[in-house]
Amino acid sequence: MNSSARPRPAAPVRLTRRGRVVVVCAVALVLLAGFWMGARHGARATSGRERGPAVARESVVVGPHDTLWGIAVRARPEVDPRVTVQRIIDLNALSSAVVNPGQKVYIPAR
Incomplete structure (x- = not known):
């Protein structure tokens, strides 16, 4: 060894x-x-519930045949509807552009 x-x-x-x-x-x-x-x-x-009073916004109740596109055109006719639709989706924390009649949707401030 x-x-x-x-x-x-x-x-x-x-x-x-x-x-x-x-x-x-x-x-x-x-x-x-x-x-x-x-x-x-x-x-x-970023949910809408935690926003302070500094964010001025109005709300719309979705009608039977409403779409986000139609709501965007009526609410902000001077702005490109694509931009307004995306802002509505972001503001309301929606997972898609589908809304239901009777649903309350917040519109972004002007």
């Missing part, structure tokens, strides 16, 4: 293809969860 034998250094960790897939999926899930939580926090911070 040789007393001067040095211990061999540990071999580097090697991942199999399956191991790499698991690591990538785990990192992706963590990132998605972080983005989801950030989006929920951002949506909560």
Whole structure:
């Protein structure tokens, strides 16, 4: 026996293809969860309920055959309807441009 034998250094960790897939999926899930939580926090911070009295706005009750486009044209005829529709969607935190009869929709200030 040789007393001067040095211990061999540990071999580097090697991942199999399956191991790499698991690591990538785990990192992706963590990132998605972080983005989801950030989006929920951002949506909560910009909801209309938390606006102060400095934002002057009027509201409209959606009629049976109303669309956001029609409401935008009636409310702000001097402005491009596309801009007004997007501002209405943002102001009311709508997920799409679909509105229902009887729904109260806030119109952006002039």
